[in-house]
Amino acid sequence: xxxxxxxxxxxxxxxxxxxxxxxxxxxxxxxxxxxxxxxxxxxxxxxxxxxxxxxxxxxxxxxxxxxxxxxxxxxxxxxxxxxxxxxxxxxxxxxxxxxxxxxxxxxxxxxxxxxxxxxxxxxxxxxxxxxxxxxxxxxxxxxxxxxxxxxxxxxxxxxxxxxxxxxxxxxxxxxxxxxxxxxxxxxxxxxxxxxxxxxxxxxxxxxxxxxxxxxxxxxxxxxxxxxxxxxxxxxxxxxxxxxxxxxxxxxxxxxxxxxxxxxxxxxxxxxxxxxxxxxxxxxxxxxxxxxxxxxxxxxxxxxxxxxxxxxxxxxxxxxxxxxxxxxxxxxxxxxxxxxxxxxxxxxxxxxxxxxxxxxxxxxxxxxxxxxxxxxxxxxxxx
Numbered sequence: 197x198x199x200x201x202x203x204x205x206x207x208x209x210x211x212x213x214x215x216x217x218x219x220x221x222x223x224x225x226x227x228x229x230x231x232x233x234x235x236x237x238x239x240x241x242x243x244x245x246x247x248x249x250x251x252x253x254x255x256x257x258x259x260x261x262x263x264x265x266x267x268x269x270x271x272x273x274x275x276x277x278x279x280x281x282x283x284x285x286x287x288x289x290x291x292x293x294x295x296x297x298x299x300x301x302x303x304x305x306x307x308x309x310x311x312x313x314x315x316x317x318x319x320x321x322x323x324x325x326x327x328x329x330x331x332x333x334x335x336x337x338x339x340x341x342x343x344x345x346x347x348x349x350x351x352x353x354x355x356x357x358x359x360x361x362x363x364x365x366x367x368x369x370x371x372x373x374x375x376x377x378x379x380x381x382x383x384x385x386x387x388x389x390x391x392x393x394x395x396x397x398x399x400x401x402x403x404x405x406x407x408x409x410x411x412x413x414x415x416x417x418x419x420x421x422x423x424x425x426x427x428x429x430x431x432x433x434x435x436x437x438x439x440x441x442x443x444x445x446x447x448x449x450x451x452x453x454x455x456x457x458x459x460x461x462x463x464x465x466x467x468x469x470x471x472x473x474x475x476x477x478x479x480x481x482x483x484x485x486x487x488x489x490x491x492x493x494x495x496x497x498x499x500x501x502x503x504x505x506x507x508x509x510x511x512x513x514x515x516x517x518x519x520x521x522x523x524x525x526x527x528x529x530x531x532x533x534x535x536x537x538x539x540x541x542x543x544x545x546x547x548x549x550x551x552x553x554x555x556x557x558x559x560x561x562x563x564x565x566x567x568x569x570x571x572x573x574x575x576x577x578x
């Protein structure tokens with residue numbers, strides 16, 4: 197995609213609200229546009245320290261730097277974009293500074309302005325995807341672009357080689373993954389735990405420990421690990437573990453870059469995830485998952501969870517669907533006794549695993565978000 201023979205620059209603007217979710221989606225999108233579509237990309241982000249967790253080679257103090265072929269700019273300290281971009285992605289309605297928008301309006305050929313929305317499985321998304329949303333004061337067209345689960349949406353981010361890499365992650369690769377982190381490969385079922393700090397973690401751990409079926413639980417470094425350490429007691433204040441309580445073995449992991457996090461999802465039998473980026477990656481992993489959406493005061497997170505469950509469970513039979521719904525409700529609402537809900541969910545993991553793999557196949561038949569963004573821009577930018 198060129199303008200006057202020059203490759204068009206894409207600017208992605210990101211304000212980090214949901215911590216790793218916002219940064220993770222924007223970094224993954226930037227990499228896909230650069231590596232698979234050969235586009236010059238600038239990522240403008242207001243929290244470089246969070247992005248550094250996902251890409252350790254990043255300098256969190258630099259105003260402007262190049263990483264993985266992407267120009268990363270500290271927003272707004274890096275100043276006005278020069279040269280101006282042909283396409284602007286406003287991630288998750290983060291807003292743009294007024295002086296930047298005013299300059300866009302004065303440009304002879306204003307950039308294509310796309311508002312990349314949060315992921316939702318709600319029915320209304322299909323009819324709103326791609327709609328125009330003109331600026332209220334200036335002659336600047338904007339367009340809504342919705343990730344989603346149907347052909348009428350923008351699809352989901354996915355690298356071209358993701359599923360082949362997943363399918364080649366065999367027993368030897370799994371063993372090597374655990375060994376590299378300092379642990380033996382689990383000889384029993386394993387799960388990963390990534391959630392917000394308000395999740396009923398202690399109740400979950402107690403249910404897991406009291407279960408007759410042994411489980412290895414991997415917990416990446418972060419605020420959640422402090423809660424887990426507190427539940428375990430004095431012996432877990434330092435180190436990686438493993439620590440054992442009843443049927444539960446807990447392993448503390450370093451915070452993993454995006455590529456290694458995919459491998460953690462593949463190395464586990466089921467995964468607890470949160471927000472958007474890890475939620476999508478868990479679906480591509482083809483393993484049973486438990487999702488905690490980002491909590492919103494207006495209850496939108498509950499509607500999003502209900503809408504996703506309606507789609508996800510449409511071809512899943514009881515008792516697996518009842519177990520899945522019951523446990524997700526308990527994990528997100530805290531009003532359900534997690535012990536029986538956990539028992540029921542764990543009992544249906546085999547059926548849920550088969551369903552998760554089928555769901556991944558259905559998703560792969562749909563569109564890929566970065567490719568659809570490029571095609572959308574190709575039609576709009578002349």
